[in-house]
Amino acid sequence: MKTIAFYNLKGGVGKTATAVNMAWHAARWKHRTLLWDLDPQGAASFYLGVDQDNPGYKAGSLLKGKQPVGRLKRETRWPHLDVVPADISMRNADVKLAESGGGKNRLKELIAPFGESYELTLLDCPPTLSPLAESVFAAADYLFVPVIPTHLSLRAFEQVLDWIDGKKIKNLQVVPFFNMVDRRRDLHVQMLVKRPALMKNGLKTWIPYSTHVEQMGDHRAPVGEFAPYTPAAQAFRALWFEVLGRLKL
Secondary structure (H helix, E strand, O other): OEEEEEOOOOOOOOHHHHHHHHHHHHHHOOOOEEEEEOOOOOHHHHHOOOOOOOOOOOOHHHHHOOOOHHHHOEEOOOOOEEEEOOOHHHHHHHHHHHHHOOHHHHHHHHHHHHHHOOOEEEEEOOOOOOHHHHHHHHHOOEEEEEEOOOHHHHHHHHHHHHHHHHOOOOOOEEEEEEOOEOOOOHHHHHHHHOOOHHHOOOOOOOOEOOHHHHOHHHHOOOHHHHOOOOHHHHHHHHHHHHHHHHHOO
16 A cells, blocks of 8 residues: 655645545546545545534544544545545644654554555645654655745745755655646746756646636535546646556556
């Protein structure tokens, strides 16, 4: 089983939309897939229709070891795609990790049993550098980082690289890609044509800024489900195949 995380220190860069679309494509190509929503906002859970009230459900309790993670996973309406939903209890995830005593390897320990049922686990992460982020980095095989083609977004990505280097995290492959690209903006086009050094080992596919991505909330579905012939849907499809090439599932 491979574990991949979608993460960025900077919010609003489209990591959740990308994670949801990648999970949907993985399941569509019949890879047994689990998306674990680690963001207390629960946007990925909302997009996939598994955020309904569930009495007794506390996502944060997973990190403390009070509930087995397998009990809280939910099926989606798409075959081969399950979700561990988030809720507001994840807001104190760092505290719960500390209370569990598992340290930075806690998430890795929780994910390990999924290998019996899934080929791919995706982590949708909140935008923070924290003990939770360190636990994500220790658990993931690949960290996919959406970057808007702007100087501030590149700077945030560089800060992530510096933090990972400072923590001496090994065996994690960090893979950036351009997201929310607006070709009406000169800077976006310039960075696509002449990629900054930080992006040289990243994915070649880029995702356009699109109203169809924003409409995921209206349809509560990935773009390919309700607008399959749009540029955004085609870009996500191409991105999935490039991700798949890296994962070698």
